[in-house]
Amino acid sequence: MSRVTVTTRIERLPAAVFDFMTDPAFTSEWAPKAEYADTQGNGPTRRGVEVRHIAGLRVGLRWHATAYQPPSRLGYLYRWGPLTVDVLYTLVASGAATLVTVDADVQLAGPFAVLAPAVAFQIRRDDTASFARLKRAIEALGPNVGLV
Secondary structure, eight states, X not given: OEEEEEEEEESSOHXXXXXXXXXXXXXXXXXXXXXXXXXXXXXXXOEEEEEEEEXXXXXXXXXXXXXXXXXXXXXXXXEETTEEEEEEEEEEEETTEEEEEEEEEEEEOGGGGXXXXXXXXXXXXXXXXXXXXXXXXXXXXXXXXXXX
C-alpha cells in the first residue's frame, strides 16, 4: 500500500468549498481527469462509475461514498480491477479560509502490488494539479457569488 497526502488553502469557508466539491456541475472545473461520471444517490449513499485517466490509461472506476459529513469530511472508495484507492477529503476552517487535505491509500493486488508507488506518484501529481484548479475555480467566484 502507498499513501498520498496533499493539502491546499482555499480562501473560502468550508461549507462553500464542500458544496463546490460535491456539485457534479463543477467536477470538470477542478478534476479534468474525470471525463465522465454516472452518479446515483445523494450524500452518504452516493455511488457510481467514473471514467478517469490514470497513469496514461483510460479506466472506468466503480466508487461509493465512504464518508459524507458536510462541511468537513468527504470520502470515496474507488475500484478498478486490481486497483483500490480509498480517498478521504478533510476540510478545516482557518479563519475565513479552508485547509483542504486529501489522503489516499493506494492498493494494487497480486503481482501488481509492486506498481503501487508509481500509481501513488501519479495520483499525487494529479491531486496537486486538481487542488490548484479547485482553488482557482472557487476563489474566482468571489466571496458572495453562488455558494454558501
